[in-house]
Amino acid sequence: MPYQPNKIEPKWQKIWAKNNYKSWHTKDKPNKKHIYILDMFPYPSGEGLHVGHIEGYTASDILSRYYRMKGFQVLHPMGWDAFGLPAENYAIKTKKNPKEVVAKNIKNFRKQLQGVGFSYDWQREINTTDPNYYKWTQWIFLQLYKKGLAYEEEVPVNWCPSCKTVLADEEVVDGKCDRCGSVVKRKKLRQWVLKITAMADRLLKDLDLLDWPARVKTMQKNWIGRSEGVEVEFKVAGQNDYINVFTTRVDTIFGVTYLVLAPEHPLAKKILQENYQEDAIEYIEKALQKSDFERQFSVKEKTGVFTGAYAINPANRERIPIWISDYVLISYGTGAVMGVPAHDERDLEFAEKFHLTIKEVISSDGKVINSGPFDGLPYKKAQEKIALYVGGKKVVRYKLRDWIFSRQRYWGEPIPIIKCEKCGLVPLRESQLPLKLPEIKKYEPTGKNESPLADISSWVNVKCPKCKGPAKREVNTMPQWAGSSWYYLRYLDPKNKKKLIDLKKEKAWMPVNIYIGGVEHAVLHLLYARFWHKFLYDIGVVSTLEPFSRLINQGIILGEDGEKMSKSRGNVISPDTVIKKYGADSLRMYEMFMGPLSFSKPWNTKGVIGIYRFLSRVWSLIAENNDKLKENDALKMTVEAKRKIKENIQGLEKIRHKTIKKVTEDIENLRFNTAISALMEYLNELYQIPLDKVNKKHKETLVLLLFPFAPHLAEELWQTALKHRKSVEFEKWPVFKNELLEEKFYTLVVQVNSKVRDKIKAKKGINEAEAKKLAKDSSQVKKYLSKQKIKKVVFVKDRIINFVT
RNA sequence: GCCCAGGUGGCGGAAUUGGUAUACGCAAAGGACUUAAAAUCCUUGGCUUUUCGAAGCUUGUGGGUUCGAGUCCCACCCUGGGCACCA
Numbered sequence: 001m002p003y004q005p006n007k008i009e010p011k012w013q014k015i016w017a018k019n020n021y022k023s024w025h026t027k028d029k030p031n032k033k034h035i036y037i038l039d040m041f042p043y044p045s046g047e048g049l050h051v052g053h054i055e056g057y058t059a060s061d062i063l064s065r066y067y068r069m070k071g072f073q074v075l076h077p078m079g080w081d082a083f084g085l086p087a088e089n090y091a092i093k094t095k096k097n098p099k100e101v102v103a104k105n106i107k108n109f110r111k112q113l114q115g116v117g118f119s120y121d122w123q124r125e126i127n128t129t130d131p132n133y134y135k136w137t138q139w140i141f142l143q144l145y146k147k148g149l150a151y152e153e154e155v156p157v158n159w160c161p162s163c164k165t166v167l168a169d170e171e172v173v174d175g176k177c178d179r180c181g182s183v184v185k186r187k188k189l190r191q192w193v194l195k196i197t198a199m200a201d202r203l204l205k206d207l208d209l210l211d212w213p214a215r216v217k218t219m220q221k222n223w224i225g226r227s228e229g230v231e232v233e234f235k236v237a238g239q240n241d242y243i244n245v246f247t248t249r250v251d252t253i254f255g256v257t258y259l260v261l262a263p264e265h266p267l268a269k270k271i272l273q274e275n276y277q278e279d280a281i282e283y284i285e286k287a288l289q290k291s292d293f294e295r296q297f298s299v300k301e302k303t304g305v306f307t308g309a310y311a312i313n314p315a316n317r318e319r320i321p322i323w324i325s326d327y328v329l330i331s332y333g334t335g336a337v338m339g340v341p342a343h344d345e346r347d348l349e350f351a352e353k354f355h356l357t358i359k360e361v362i363s364s365d366g367k368v369i370n371s372g373p374f375d376g377l378p379y380k381k382a383q384e385k386i387a388l389y390v391g392g393k394k395v396v397r398y399k400l401r402d403w404i405f406s407r408q409r410y411w412g413e414p415i416p417i418i419k420c421e422k423c424g425l426v427p428l429r430e431s432q433l434p435l436k437l438p439e440i441k442k443y444e445p446t447g448k449n450e451s452p453l454a455d456i457s458s459w460v461n462v463k464c465p466k467c468k469g470p471a472k473r474e475v476n477t478m479p480q481w482a483g484s485s486w487y488y489l490r491y492l493d494p495k496n497k498k499k500l501i502d503l504k505k506e507k508a509w510m511p512v513n514i515y516i517g518g519v520e521h522a523v524l525h526l527l528y529a530r531f532w533h534k535f536l537y538d539i540g541v542v543s544t545l546e547p548f549s550r551l552i553n554q555g556i557i558l559g560e561d562g563e564k565m566s567k568s569r570g571n572v573i574s575p576d577t578v579i580k581k582y583g584a585d586s587l588r589m590y591e592m593f594m595g596p597l598s599f600s601k602p603w604n605t606k607g608v609i610g611i612y613r614f615l616s617r618v619w620s621l622i623a624e625n626n627d628k629l630k631e632n633d634a635l636k637m638t639v640e641a642k643r644k645i646k647e648n649i650q651g652l653e654k655i656r657h658k659t660i661k662k663v664t665e666d667i668e669n670l671r672f673n674t675a676i677s678a679l680m681e682y683l684n685e686l687y688q689i690p691l692d693k694v695n696k697k698h699k700e701t702l703v704l705l706l707f708p709f710a711p712h713l714a715e716e717l718w719q720t721a722l723k724h725r726k727s728v729e730f731e732k733w734p735v736f737k738n739e740l741l742e743e744k745f746y747t748l749v750v751q752v753n754s755k756v757r758d759k760i761k762a763k764k765g766i767n768e769a770e771a772k773k774l775a776k777d778s779s780q781v782k783k784y785l786s787k788q789k790i791k792k793v794v795f796v797k798d799r800i801i802n803f804v805t
Numbered sequence: 806g807c808c809c810a811g812g813u814g815g816c817g818g819a820a821u822u823g824g825u826a827u828a829c830g831c832a833a834a835g836g837a838c839u840u841a842a843a844a845u846c847c848u849u850g851g852c853u854u855u856u857c858g859a860a861g862c863u864u865g866u867g868g869g870u871u872c873g874a875g876u877c878c879c880a881c882c883c884u885g886g887g888c889a890c891c892a
């Protein structure tokens with residue numbers, strides 16, 4: 001019988017289901033070595049799993065199965081991140097209920113994941129849209145509110161005209177909506193905001209504790225954007241106003257020749273002098289209409305307008321003009337900048353365009369000049385002294401903005417706040433959670449800066465819990481990132497009705513040891529989750545500073561044309577089709593064999609066939625009777641051939657240990673591609689001798705090593721062909737003996753003038769003299785050495801000998 | 806513009822960290838089995854020259870260090886990713 005994955009795989013999946021996936025269940029409190037291996041949970045879209053999901057999930061499944069065989073308790077859960085726009089938009093399009101759409105998609109996703117043979121602890125499955133889950137998302141919000149970390153404020157926001165909702169800064173990429181690609185508009189709206197900036201310093205510092213890809217750390221660092229500087233006040237000449245300026249280079253303050261205000265700056269209009277009013281106000285109005293996208297990307301030349309007003313430089317009492325320009329951002333620093341054209345590129349550009357004075361205050365060797373009492377000091381040293389001299393205040397500024405947290409959409413967690421005209425904002429009591437999302441007929445976003453919930457008067461209008469007077473619920477919902485900011489905790493205690501998580505369980509399992517997922521969440525999910533985790537730490541819900549110790553980003557799988565997979569290109573590979581044709585084991589293994597996990601690599605269907613052939617050969621070796629081979633070999637075998645086989649059989653034990661070592665080390669270092677090639681080499685070696693002469697030990701080793709990669713085939717071979725009564729799950733991972741790996745001989749490479757001239761089999765550990773003798777006996781080497789005088793011999797033990805002439 | 810990562814056969818990629826470059830797989834060529842095809846199995850294996858013994862060249866390009874460089878150093882070119890008026 002040939003290898004038939006379509007029979008084997010459903011058979012085992014049924015058995016696993018029938019046992020309720022019990023062997024993958026984990027105890028709440030591990031009593032031995034344990035490891036938490038986590039996947040980024042999927043958004044259950046209508047399209048189902050794609051090959052990219054499978055890449056990361058296979059990697060984590062291999063690790064999970066491996067560590068179980070190593071005797072670890074492995075926590076490997078799965079769930080659904082199901083709130084958010086795609087489900088809602090799809091529901092609107094097809095006139096269905098998002099809840100039903102999500103339920104259907106989840107069912108499909110679960111079935112697909114089980115069809116690939118992933119060993120999740122399904123007892124712990126979670127769903128962010130389940131009221132029993134989002135009760136705790138709302139609970140966290142209430143705690144944030146109580147601690148003053150959630151507040152409502154009128155703020156300039158990013159508005160996506162197509163999704164008809166506000167977006168967080170992190171959701172805007174190149175001025176466009178991360179979801180739909182529409183150009184984002186600026187609006188001022190009253191919104192819920194989370195004070196992530198309160199954690200900026202800790203979010204930055206604690207990156208040092210993490211074993212994460214350097215580029216993800218860098219991205220977070222850049223996003224947080226810490227800079228130390230000084231705030232200095234400039235008096236407006238002839239007025240009682242002061243302009244506060246933030247600078248990181250206070251040492252250049254003697255070089256300030258003008259000030260610039262952002263158009264939004266509160267003093268911009270106030271200080272305008274006669275004759276300058278008209279132009280300046282026109283400039284300000286124009287700038288305010290422009291989106292940030294326009295201000296940053298389409299403007300090539302600096303623009304600006306003079307206010308007619310002057311300020312006094314506190315360093316040297318000089319009168320300097322005050323300008324307004326949109327190159328100064330209101331959202332960073334103080335919204336006002338001191339212009340030092342001699343030492344800042346942007347200021348130089350501005351000064352040149354408007355013919356402003358350029359005054360050098362730092363010499364080319366880094367010393368302060370033209371700065372009165374500070375001349376001659378190295379600029380670094382001067383900073384502190386000059387700051388003191390001008391009355392500057394040391395401050396730390398961040399690029400990071402607070403997290404705009406409300407969305408004008410239906411499909412999200414309701415914000416548990418009531419608005420009373422008398423009492424103001426009144427949070428729900430914890431006992432009133434979950435505040436359930438009401439059933440509703442129309443989900444379309446209203447576009448009126450409110451979610452469609454606003455139209456359900458029976459839900460919106462409530463009595464104020466404090467004064468019992470008429471009040472209204474907050475109608476906006478939370479962003480998609482809310483539920484995913486803490487889900488990894490709920491897996492540990494998914495059914496707890498009293499608490500978000502039992503602290504003992506948290507202590508037992510956290511932090512996540514290995515977290516695998518795409519790099520696209522570098523500054524979204526991963527930053528938000530770290531923020532919430534730190535908050536939960538502060539209020540005593542968790543005991544760990546950071547949620548994810550080690551992060552691994554899998555690369556993108558490209559289409560066969562080397563381009564990104566997309567429906568419009570028609571190069572999308574469907575995992576279902578591949579499974580149907582070659583089986584889930586081949587799919588899993590191929591995706592691991594393509595190359596290093598973190599690389600982006602193109603799909604190649606022919607490569608799947610290669611893996612399929614390999615698995616078929618494993619099958620033939622172990623499950624089939626190779627009568628044909630037996631006959632052929634037995635009859636024709638010469639004495640020489642028999643001797644060779646015997647030698648091979650002896651050599652195989654060494655190869656077995658070598659393979660165990662290689663596969664073990666490669667799995668632990670997530671080098672699955674080379675682990676698989678080691679398995680292939682092992683199988684190729686076994687095929688060097690008649691198959692009926694292959695010892696059972698080799699077959700068993702092969703199956704055990706193969707199990708994490710191809711669990712269905714391994715299970716079938718283990719129980720059916722090799723006649724074991726228990727699952728491979730319960731077997732121990734094979735061990736290798738280092739002493740068996742030691743070779744007696746090695747290939748001595750003989751070089752003449754660094755060119756390889758011969759390779760000689762030599763005993764390990766021989767010294768230079770012995771090696772020299774061996775090498776000189778070689779006719780090949782003699783040829784090259786006959787006339788030359790040897791000037792030098794380089795000998796590396798157990799490796800090479802090099803004659804230099 | 807700035808900051809990372811990376812350039813190895815026709816392709817995906819290996820290479821014990823300075824010591825046999827191209828493991829493993831795909832594709833290709835030749836052969837066996839077959840009426841035939843598919844499947845399977847065996848053999849070949851970078852490029853150039855060749856008297857078939859072999860000789861020379863080869864890890865993006867050009868230099869350097871070294872007995873020896875894919876690996877280390879310098880300069881440049883290209884690809885991918887991130888940041889982008891953050892004062």
